[in-house]
Structure formats: structure tokens, C-alpha cells
Amino acid sequence: MQFGLAAFFPVAALAVLSAAFCTAAPAEKNPGQSSFGAGRYVEYVAGDLPIVLAAPHGGRLKPDSLPNRTNGVTEMDANTQELARAVADEFFARSGHRVHLVASHLHRSKLDPNREIKEAAQGHPAAERTWAEYHAAIRGALDAAIARHGFAFLVDLHGHSHPVARLELGYALGAKQLAVSDSAFDAAGLVAVSTLSDLHARLGGRASALVRGSGSLGDLFAQRGLRAVPSPSEPGPGAGPFFDGGYTVRRHAGGDTPKVDGLQIECYRTGVRDTAENRAKFARIAAEVLSQFVEEHYPFKFPAK
Secondary structure (H helix, E strand, C coil): CECCCCCHHHHHHHHHHHHHHCCCCCHHCCCEEEEEEEHHHHHEEEECEEEEEEEECCEEEECCCCCCCCCCCCCCCHHHHHHHHHHHHHHHHCCCCCEEEECCECCCCCCCCCCHHHHCCCCCHHHHHHHHHHHCCCCCCCCHHHHCCCEEEEEEEEEEECCCCCEEEEECCCHHHHHHCCCHHHCCCHHHHHHCCCHHHHCCHHHHHHHHHCHHHHHHHHCCCEEEEECCCCCCCCCCCCCCCCCCHHHHCCCCCCCCCEEEECCCCCCCCHHHHHHHHHHHHHHHHHHHHHHHHCCCCCCCC
């Protein structure tokens, strides 16, 4: 099935599209069922688990009807859409249930959904419509997860080419914010602007432990052999390049986003997303890590298949 508008203003379109995603009856979107936007540029795969996966930069379509973007990053994150599908498939193999998945099929030279609309679409109406559809799909998936489970956890998957081969976990906290001691981090209340703010507000405790302590996502990845920052052994990225979380997680999981938490995961290429075998290996680890983290912090138990 398809979704879309014949004509729109960006704000109005997003409101209408969000309503379409959020209010559709469950029978219209069975778990595992794909829905597409105009031109089949945006795909939403419905789920029934509280996790929402997003893949904004793995698309390959370069339609002539859309002009090339003339500023900003235009290179794709190679194999990240395939990586997201591998993670989604692993959850299904483990539980018999589906995560929500939102993917942009457009190449980044045509649209960058992980930017605000001006930089993302650069004034082209069809690109603006696709941007609105992409974020409406994410909002609809989050609302569906909240309606079913009382919360949603957003995972925005990306790929980086930085010199250090490690997962970069973006909670909307920059290198300077992570460079401080745990006590200074806690005292400054930095978690309030992070993409784990709602979770911390509910649980309390030391924010630094939630972000990079024992049992944090970085710690759980590191325990399984995938170097990650922030984590107990690498509380901050140091002087090297670091992606701290972009538009998508900041908009949908950062700050004042009740019942939604999440992060951006930047994956290095060799050993994680370069081959189908390595993508499957990462998917198994990611499913284990996310399942453990969610079960330890939310009132939810993943079913066993």
C-alpha cells in the first residue's frame, strides 16, 4: 500500500501524514507488512515490539526527477539499510515478533532525512514531501509502540569511516560533555538534554552510569567484543571525530519526548557492515544488547520464539 499527499506545505503535510500513520487500524499494518510513500522512496515495516529501527542513509535510488543536493554530505552510509534489516530479522528469529523499521530508499545525494528540512531537501517539493513522509513514519511507529507497550526505544543506524574502529553511540551528548568526570556529568544535569532523558527521569540514579557505566549500552557491546564509546573503558571519544547523534534522534527521542528514548549507532565498516556474514554477526550482538538493556530498564520481557 502507499501513503502520500498530492500537494502540501511541509508542516501541514507532516501533520496529515503523522495522523495517517498513527491512526491506521492494526489490521491495516500487520507486523512485517511494508508500506511505501510516494515513489516508494520511504518504506515502513510495521512491528509489534517496542523497538523502532531507522535507516536514513542506506538508500540507493537516484531518480532523475529529483535534483542532486548541492550542499551538505551526499555520500551514502554503505550497507546500513541491509544492516538494519539484518537486525530486524534477528529479532524476528529470536522472538517471532517484529521491530518497527523505517528506511529511506533515496540516495543521500537526493535527500538526507537526518537533517532539518531545509538542508535535507534543499527546497524541492517532492524531496520535502519524502522528508515529511519519513519522519511521519517514525512518529507513527513510535506512537504504535507506545500504545502497545507504554514506551518506545528508537535506534537510528548509521555508518562512519573514522580512523578508530569502534561503535559511536550518539545520545545527543558531544565530546566536550562526555569529557568531564562522572561526578561533574551528574552535577551538570546533562542527561536532561540527552536521548535517554525520559528513562533517567523515570529511574533516577546516576546519569553517568546510565550513559557509560556498567550495564550501559556501550558496556554491553564491549562485553561482546565490539568496542564502543561512551562505555566504561572509553567514557568519551577524546580528540578524535565523533558523531553524537543527529536530527532524527534529537527530534524524536531527545529532550521533551515523553515515553521515547533511544540513540544513534554509528557503525564502522570492516567487520560490521562490509559483508553479509559480518552484518549477521553484528545483528546477533545488537539484538542481544538491545534486548538486555530494554529488559533491565523497562517493564518488558522479549518473548522467546
